[in-house]
Amino acid sequence: MASKRRPSFNPKTFLRQVGNGKTIISCKKNRVLFSQGDAADAVYYILEGKVTLTVVSKRGKEAVVAILEPATFFGEACLTGQVMRLEAATTVGVAKIVRIGKAAMIKVLHEEPTFSELFLAHLLVRSLRIQEDLVDQLFNSSEKRLARLLLLMAHFGKESEPETVIAKLSQETLADMIGTTRSRVSFFMNKFRKLGFIEYDSGLDKELHVHRSLLNVVLHD
Template sequence: MARTKKRPFNVNVFLNTVDGGRTVATYRKNETVYSQGDPADSVFYIQKGKVKVCIVSEQGKEAIVALHQSGDFFGEGCLSGQPLRLATVSAMMDCIIMRLDKASITRVLREEPKFSEMFMSYLLARNARVEEDLVDQLFNSSEKRLARLLLLMANFGREGSPQPVIPKISQETLAEMVGTTRSRVSTFMNKFRKLGFIHYNGDLEVHNSLLNVVLHDNPHLRGRDR
C-alpha cells in the first residue's frame, strides 16, 4: 500500500478555526499594537507584515529590541504570568495581525498537541536567536551586527525560502537595532552596496554574499568600532 503523505501543520488555517477569543485587525504603518505598561492579556500572531518591539527606559531612552514578521508570535509573556507589557509593539508596514486572548490560547495549547508542539518549537528557536543576538552584541563589530541583522530580516538562516527584498527601513531604525550611530550605518551600507552585497532603491535587496561579512574576519570588510 502506498503511504499517505503527512500534511505539514498549517498555523494560519488552524488559528482561523479557533472557537472564540480570536480577532483579526489591520494596522497601518507606525500604528501601535500595544504599549509598554498595557495589561498583558493576549498573544498575537502576524498573518502579514512586520512589527518592531521597543522599550523605553525610566530615563526616556528608547531601544528597538526585536523585529517580528509574518508567521511570528509576540506578546506571549502573558502566558508566564507577566501582568503588564514590557515593551511597545508597532507596525513597520501595513499589517494583518490576529489577537488570541489568554484564556483561548491557553485552552488551545492544552487541547491541541500539534499546535502546542509547533508553538514550543517556535519559542525555543526564538530564545536561541535571542542568545545569538546577545553574543553578537558582546563580541562582534557593529559592521558585522548590521550585516547579520540585514540577513535575518531577509529570512536567511530561518525556515522557508529567503526573501531578499526588505521593505524600506530607515537607517535610524537600523542604528537603534545594531547599537551604533546612523552615520556608521550609512558608512557600512555604502560599503556593502559598493561591494555588491546589497542593492537599494526604495526597497532594500540583500544578496547572500553579505554572509561574507559575518563569516569571515577579513580586514577588507572589518569595521573598527564595536
C-alpha cells in the same frame, strides 16, 4: 451507536478563524497593538505584515528590540504571569494580526497537542535567536552585526529561498537594533554598496537588495 469522530485540529486554520477568544485585526501602517505598561492579557500572531517591538528607557530613549515577521507569536509573556507589557508593539506597514485572549490561549494549549507543538517550536526558535543576538553583541563588531541583521532580514540561512529585497527601514532603526550610531550605519551601508554586497537607490527609505556576497563580512575574521 458509534460516537462521531472529532475532526482533526489544524493550528493554521484555528489561527485564521475568529471566535473562541480570538479576533483578527486588520491594521494600517504604524498601528499600535499595545504600549509599554499596558495590561498583558493576550497573545498575538502575525498573519500578514510585520511588527516592531520597542522599549523606552526611564530617560525616554527608545530602542527597537525586534522586527517580527508573519507566522510569529508575540506577547506570550502574559502566560508566565506578566501583568504589564514591558515593550510596545507597532505594525510596520499594512498587517493582519490575530489577538488570542489569555484564557483562550491557555485552553487551546491544554487541549490541542498539535497547537502546543507549534507554539513550543516558536519559543525554541525565539530562544535560539536571543542567544545568537547576545553572542553577536558581545563578540562581533558593529559592521558584522549590521551585515548579520540584513542577512537575517533577507532570510539567508533558512530553508526557504532568501528574499533579496527587504523591507524599508531607517538608519536610526538599524542603529538601534545593532547598538551603534546612525553615522556608523550610514558608513557601513555605503561601504557594502560600493563592494556590491547590497543595492539601494537613495538611502534606506527605498527598497534594499541584499546579495549573498554580504556573507563575506560575517564569515571574515
